[in-house]
Amino acid sequence: MRIALSLLSVPVYVTWAAPSRIQVPFSSFAADNDEISQFLSGLDPYPNKPRITFKNDGTFKITVFSDLHFGENPWDDWGPVQDANSLKLMRTVLPSERPDYVVINGDLITGENTFRENSTSLIDEIMGPINEAKIPFSSTQGNHDNQANITHLEEIQRELRVAPMSYTRTAPKGVGGAGGEGNYWVPVSL
């Protein structure tokens, strides 16, 4: 049986970084609907990647980093210091929590502050701690990730280039409207 982790891009209008921790007990996901679980078990959007699975004790731990807002105020110290602090926090949380999966929730980048020539390099920075921890993960993008000098699609393409453990993928064209590329689901096997 498999459950689907649905990842939807939703606009969020906060400007602070809030790491959160959710431990999901197996029972809260037990699907009553055989038809749905049978349908899902026949689908594998990641034929070339290892399956994401629950642990033997029936748990599946997800760590969520939300609203990282990298690249804010690059013209002074405040923004770059926040970014350095966020990376330090990720490098502390990931080895100590050792989650089964990580979700990087939008907004990854403060798009209205970034420069065309280097906005996707912020993605490389964010991926650093995850690449080191080697934990499978997904990202979803928010309203600040779709601005004059950055788009959801550019962020996703860059992430797929630099982060081997990424399970992020793009929605079929047109799904989710403008900037809807970050809508997809990830199967998690029991």
Ligand SMILES: *[C@@H]1O[C@H](CO)[C@@H](O)[C@H](O)[C@H]1NC(C)=O
């Ligand atoms: C976009 O990038 C260009 C070139 O780096 C910069 O001059 C411009 O101010 C940026 N625009 C916005 C809205 O950040």
Ligand SMILES: *[C@@H]1O[C@H](CO)[C@@H](O)[C@H](O)[C@H]1NC(C)=O
């Ligand atoms: C991006 O480019 C701008 C303007 O050239 C610069 O001020 C800023 O420090 C750069 N940011 C990064 C993350 O490289």
